[in-house]
Amino acid sequence: MPVSVMPTPNHGTGAASPAAVSAAGLRKSFGDKHVLDGIDLRIPAGSVFALLGPNGAGKTTVVKILSTLISADGGQAQVAGHDLATSPQGVRSAIGVTGQFSAVDGLITGEENMLLMADLHHLSKAEGRRVTADLLERFDLAEAAAKPASTYSGGMKRRLDIAMTLVGSPRVIFLDEPTTGLDPRSRHTMWQIIRELVTGGVTVLLTTQYLEEADQLADRIAVLHNGRIAAEGTPDELKRIIPGGHVQLRFTDPTAYRHATALLTDATHDEDSLTLRVPGDGSQRSLRTLLDRLDTAGIEATELTVHTPDLDDVFFALTDDTTPTTGTTTDKETAR
Amino acid sequence: MSSTLPLALRDSRTMLRRNLLHARRYPSLTLNLLLTPIMLLLLFVYIFGDVMSAGMGGGAADRSEYVAFLVPGILMMTIGSTAVGTAVSVSMDMSEGIIARFRTMAIHRGSVLVGHLLGSVVQCLASVLLVTAVGVAIGFRSSGATVVEWVLAAVLLAFFSLALTWIAIGMGLISPNAEAASNNALPLVFLPLISSTFVPIDSMPGWFQPIAEYQPFTPAIETLRGLLLGTGIGHNGWLAAGWCLGLAILGYFWATAKFNADPRR
Numbered sequence: 001m002p003v004s005v006m007p008t009p010n011h012g013t014g015a016a017s018p019a020a021v022s023a024a025g026l027r028k029s030f031g032d033k034h035v036l037d038g039i040d041l042r043i044p045a046g047s048v049f050a051l052l053g054p055n056g057a058g059k060t061t062v063v064k065i066l067s068t069l070i071s072a073d074g075g076q077a078q079v080a081g082h083d084l085a086t087s088p089q090g091v092r093s094a095i096g097v098t099g100q101f102s103a104v105d106g107l108i109t110g111e112e113n114m115l116l117m118a119d120l121h122h123l124s125k126a127e128g129r130r131v132t133a134d135l136l137e138r139f140d141l142a143e144a145a146a147k148p149a150s151t152y153s154g155g156m157k158r159r160l161d162i163a164m165t166l167v168g169s170p171r172v173i174f175l176d177e178p179t180t181g182l183d184p185r186s187r188h189t190m191w192q193i194i195r196e197l198v199t200g201g202v203t204v205l206l207t208t209q210y211l212e213e214a215d216q217l218a219d220r221i222a223v224l225h226n227g228r229i230a231a232e233g234t235p236d237e238l239k240r241i242i243p244g245g246h247v248q249l250r251f252t253d254p255t256a257y258r259h260a261t262a263l264l265t266d267a268t269h270d271e272d273s274l275t276l277r278v279p280g281d282g283s284q285r286s287l288r289t290l291l292d293r294l295d296t297a298g299i300e301a302t303e304l305t306v307h308t309p310d311l312d313d314v315f316f317a318l319t320d321d322t323t324p325t326t327g328t329t330t331d332k333e334t335a336r
Numbered sequence: 337m338s339s340t341l342p343l344a345l346r347d348s349r350t351m352l353r354r355n356l357l358h359a360r361r362y363p364s365l366t367l368n369l370l371l372t373p374i375m376l377l378l379l380f381v382y383i384f385g386d387v388m389s390a391g392m393g394g395g396a397a398d399r400s401e402y403v404a405f406l407v408p409g410i411l412m413m414t415i416g417s418t419a420v421g422t423a424v425s426v427s428m429d430m431s432e433g434i435i436a437r438f439r440t441m442a443i444h445r446g447s448v449l450v451g452h453l454l455g456s457v458v459q460c461l462a463s464v465l466l467v468t469a470v471g472v473a474i475g476f477r478s479s480g481a482t483v484v485e486w487v488l489a490a491v492l493l494a495f496f497s498l499a500l501t502w503i504a505i506g507m508g509l510i511s512p513n514a515e516a517a518s519n520n521a522l523p524l525v526f527l528p529l530i531s532s533t534f535v536p537i538d539s540m541p542g543w544f545q546p547i548a549e550y551q552p553f554t555p556a557i558e559t560l561r562g563l564l565l566g567t568g569i570g571h572n573g574w575l576a577a578g579w580c581l582g583l584a585i586l587g588y589f590w591a592t593a594k595f596n597a598d599p600r601r
Contacts (some may be wrong), residue, residue, distance in 0.1 A: 107357075120393065161433075
């Protein structure tokens, strides 16, 4: 989808698409607490970008600044080609925001909420009714349309919230923790909705504290920690930061366990649960080698699981203040 | 931004519609606030009425004269009470996520407040009409007010409610929740009690008379009495106009400054 943007330097990520959101050196303090301490972002148009971080990392503050809700103390940013500082109204005309706390008017019905948005986007009456009906249908809210939004369940409120965000056909959408507080089913519905948004060509910046969610949805992830971006890359790139894939063998027979311990000297073992952790990348070749060794020695494990490093490992490695965040080669999966 | 004015008008109209929809869906807040002035009206006429009438005009006054004296004050009090509701609903509205949404949309910023303002003034005037009807039902009659005087009375009521509503919006914006808003707006209920609503100023202790005489409610009440009952207005007309203008301007700048500041939540 062609998007007019201001020229921004390409940071060598190889992405050819223009940036829908770019920020440099964003800073924000509340009192003497530095919430953001120099944030740089570049989000290619038409992609999903996840800001991942624990509570208090500053995710919401980034969204609030980029959506013109609060002003930054320092740095600059462009959204959809409009500068935050000089053209906030231009930014607003291009974005849609679904905040962490539901931004619906609980006192009026779902349909009235939608028509209110249509009016504020200056759609004609007929157009407003059409868009409202379409979106209510698409987000499975048509039946509840005439009920006050305050009576909606958490998942329904969130769907209404996103539907309202879409009334103005925004090119850039901010979703601040879109699935926090939702049950698993509603969460998967929300994921589906977000995936569909992107196929329509919009750019999505979402924040989440769920590693799986970022992994599932995002093209690129930035890990936010203490007001800084601790790491940024594709989910796979981030996973590669951390070595530590392993195969876990579980035994029920203590004799077999002892034999295996003697055979696999590079493994770490846990006497109590009779498990062994054999370092390995989980490839077919290394697995076969391992199984061959066990077969040859006549050892049979009760259970075998392959563990590849996931974002949890990345997350804890990056946000643990006691370990260096880059260039670490030490195996974190040592015996406990 | 050559089309700022049409945008402002259109968005303000949308927001007014939203606020009137709230008021229509949930009339209980407004109606509750109406109870106080109506109860006080009935209390002072039917329970304290004989004493109050006896205290007026040298002891010979009958009850209808006291009703005539009381109703203009009660009408101004109604405006004060309704404004408390405005403060409460503004503070409740500001804690809603929808306001954050409005702030991130390319709409006319002031329209959110203008919607509250006009919605509240409409509610105020509807309340005044209702209380007037109660007053008429228990015997209030204007003594020979001309059409011009009726119109001026209506303008005064509208202008006074506009001024108090701006102040109430400011009070709502600085209040973190509904309870705080209703506490902050207490002067709007309290001031009518120490005005000339129930008794003439010259029956009050001497040291207190200047306070009662020059606070915002008394000049407005005296002016309304003058227009409806033909009593002397004197300097009260100018005082009332000054208070209305002053409070409206003060409230406007206060409220817009608070609203345009970075949201506190």
